[in-house]
Amino acid sequence: MKEVYTWPMIFNKKEWSYIFYDWAESCFTVIVQAFIFPMLYGLLTRGMTGAESIYGFIVSFISLAVAVLSPVLGTIADYRGYKKRFFLFFFAVGILFTFLIGFYPADPKFWWMVLIPYTIASIGYAGTNIFYDSFIVDVTEDERMDRVSTAGYAFGYLGGSTIPLVIAIVLLQMLPKMTVNGMLTLGGFSFPYDAYTGFRITFFMTSLWWLVFSIPFLKNVKQVHGIEPEPRPVANAFRRLARTFTDVRSYVPVFLFLLAYFLYIDGVHTIIAMAVPFAANAIEGVTADNATATLLPILLAIQVAAFFFAILFAFLARFFRTRTLLFTTIAVYCAISVFALFVTRISHFWILGMMVATSQGAIQSLSRSYYGKIVPKDMANEFFGFYTIFGRFAAVLGPALVGGISLAVLNAFGPLPGGTMRYGVLSLIALFIAGAVLFRVAEKKAEA
Numbered sequence: 001m002k003e004v005y006t007w008p009m010i011f012n013k014k015e016w017s018y019i020f021y022d023w024a025e026s027c028f029t030v031i032v033q034a035f036i037f038p039m040l041y042g043l044l045t046r047g048m049t050g051a052e053s054i055y056g057f058i059v060s061f062i063s064l065a066v067a068v069l070s071p072v073l074g075t076i077a078d079y080r081g082y083k084k085r086f087f088l089f090f091f092a093v094g095i096l097f098t099f100l101i102g103f104y105p106a107d108p109k110f111w112w113m114v115l116i117p118y119t120i121a122s123i124g125y126a127g128t129n130i131f132y133d134s135f136i137v138d139v140t141e142d143e144r145m146d147r148v149s150t151a152g153y154a155f156g157y158l159g160g161s162t163i164p165l166v167i168a169i170v171l172l173q174m175l176p177k178m179t180v181n182g183m184l185t186l187g188g189f190s191f192p193y194d195a196y197t198g199f200r201i202t203f204f205m206t207s208l209w210w211l212v213f214s215i216p217f218l219k220n221v222k223q224v225h226g227i228e229p230e231p232r233p234v235a236n237a238f239r240r241l242a243r244t245f246t247d248v249r250s251y252v253p254v255f256l257f258l259l260a261y262f263l264y265i266d267g268v269h270t271i272i273a274m275a276v277p278f279a280a281n282a283i284e285g286v287t288a289d290n291a292t293a294t295l296l297p298i299l300l301a302i303q304v305a306a307f308f309f310a311i312l313f314a315f316l317a318r319f320f321r322t323r324t325l326l327f328t329t330i331a332v333y334c335a336i337s338v339f340a341l342f343v344t345r346i347s348h349f350w351i352l353g354m355m356v357a358t359s360q361g362a363i364q365s366l367s368r369s370y371y372g373k374i375v376p377k378d379m380a381n382e383f384f385g386f387y388t389i390f391g392r393f394a395a396v397l398g399p400a401l402v403g404g405i406s407l408a409v410l411n412a413f414g415p416l417p418g419g420t421m422r423y424g425v426l427s428l429i430a431l432f433i434a435g436a437v438l439f440r441v442a443e444k445k446a447e448a
Contacts, residue, residue, distance in 0.1 A: 011148065013220050014138075014220050015151075017139070017217045017220040018136065018140075020213055020216050020217065021132060021214055021217040021221075022156035022160065023156055023160050023213050024160060024210050024211075024212075024217070025125065025128065025214070026156035026157070026160025026161045027160040027164040027209045028098065029160070030161045031165070031202060032098060032125075032203075037101070039172075040104075040114065040199045041111075041115075043195070044108050044111040044114060046108070051111075058115055058118070058119055066126040066127065066130075066388065067388070069127070069130075070385035070388040070389050071241055071385035072241065072385070073127070073381075073385065074130055074131075074385025074386075075238070075244075075379075075381065075385065076381075077381040078226050078240075078379055078382050079227055079229045080226040081223065083135070083226065083381055084221075084223055086131055090125075090126075091214070091218075093120060093127070094121050094124025094210070095124070095211050096121075097120040097124060098117075098121045098210065099203065099204060100121075101114065101118055101121060101203040102199070102200040102203035102204045104117075131384075133368055133384050134380045134383075134384035135221055135223075136148065137224075137225055137375075137377050137380045138223055139221055142372075142373045145369035145370075146314065146317030146369045146370075147315075147318065148369070149365040149368045149369035150310050150313045150314035150361065150369070151310070151314045152365065153306075153364060153365040154308075154311045154314065154365075157306040157307040158304065160209070161303045162300060162304060164202075167205060168205075169296070171199075171202055172195065172202065175198060176193065179193050182194060225380055226381075227378050240379075240382070241382065244382065253442045253445045254371075254375055254442075255386075256445060257374065257438075257439060257442040258387065260437075260439035261435070263435035264431060264432050264434075264436065264439075265367065265390070265435075267333060267337075267398050267431035267432050269398065270399055270401075270428060271336065271428065272356075273398075274398075275295070275299070275353075278340070278343075278421050278425060279294075279295055281420075281422075282340075282343050282421060283343065283348075284344065286346070294346075295349070301350075301357075302353045302356060302357045305353075307361075309361065310361035310362055313361075313362040313366065317369075323370070323439070326366050327439070328359075330363070330435060330436045330439075333359060333363070333428075334429050334432045335355065336355050337425055337428045337432065338426065339355065340352060340422050340426065341422050341425075341426050343418075343422065344418050371383075371384075401424065401427050401430070401431070402421065402425060404424070405423055406419075406421045406423060406424035407420075
């Protein structure tokens with residue numbers, strides 16, 4: 001049966017279903033991982049010594065657990081019929097425990113209880129992405145992967161990363177100001193409402209958003225590539241995984257690209273993670289206390305702008321090779337590292353934010369589609385398991401580099417106008433250049 005393509009981006013039903021899963025799951029990233037859950041945790045542990053360290057240990061445990069599981073689960077899921085089952089398992093776990101976060105006790109004495117559903121939900125979310133990323137080889141052809149992948153990131157920014165965050169801001173900042181004696185009146189109905197109520201509704205909304213907008217993916221996307229099932233699939237999967245490591249020479253371009261990806265995506269994630277601390281360090285009038293509120297309009301604008309730039313790169317992918325576009329985005333991040341050296345005002349931070357928006361979605365989506373083209377299709381899950389490992393451990397070198405260089409400059413020259421973190425951010429250019437060089441080596445190996 002001939003595929004039917006629809007406007008505006010001429011995608012078929014399977015491709016649209018894949019794209020809109022990004023719209024569905026991005027809400028977890030912005031609500032649970034980036035903004036709202038950390039705010040709740042800070043509220044529950046206010047004044048508690050060591051709370052930040054415990055949170056850091058939990059995040060590290062999640063990353064480690066996913067990194068260990070990724071290649072193993074991916075290798076097993078290469079058997080036909082397994083990939084969707086694994087996806088559905090982690091999907092159900094993620095949604096259920098995201099919903100359960102909303103039932104946390106509103107008592108700081110039981111602060112630790114909120115970490116249980118958070119940890120399980122985060123592992124569920126990360127688990128789905130192992131298989132979601134690899135499904136790109138099942139929904140489209142090599143020549144269309146760039147467009148599909150970039151469109152997915154674009155709609156993730158427009159929907160899942162923006163709309164739920166705006167709703168959360170209303171629930172957590174605007175509605176509490178409308179209460180009288182702890183009661184909120186809307187449409188003639190009055191009910192108790194405090195900050196904890198807003199957090200609960202936000203987590204309920206996140207799980208429902210994720211579930212509802214995933215329906216097209218659940219209905220229309222199926223595994224196409226894979227190997228035939230065989231007896232003792234788990235034992236054989238481990239053997240295949242070991243064989244991949246021992247026969248690494250057959251996959252030199254793939255592993256060289258993974259190393260390149262690790263370096264430049266580490267720089268990308270570091271810039272995202274360091275945005276608020278950098279602004280507080282470099283811009284006069286921005287402090288640790290008011291940084292989030294001051295910068296929130298810029299962060300929201302970046303999400304919206306990233307949508308349009310991701311769509312632009314999806315269009316450009318029809319005329320330029322993936323490697324050309326990837327090198328372009330890496331060059332943009334080199335420019336960002338340099339421009340950060342001169343940021344002293346909010347207007348400068350707006351410019352910096354828009355520079356990030358041009359390439360943030362593109363560099364991630366093009367990396368995913370490029371990788372999808374070079375891996376063996378019947379081993380896509382196994383290789384995307386490795387891809388997940390390198391993605392999960394990104395933002396390891398970068399923060400250490402930023403912190404080390406910033407401290408070295410401080411020790412050498414003392415306090416400087418605009419702080420010393422700008423010199424740390426400048427040092428990230430080394431990760432982008434090293435990543436670009438390794439990427440080029442991988443390209444030459446693939447062409448040889």
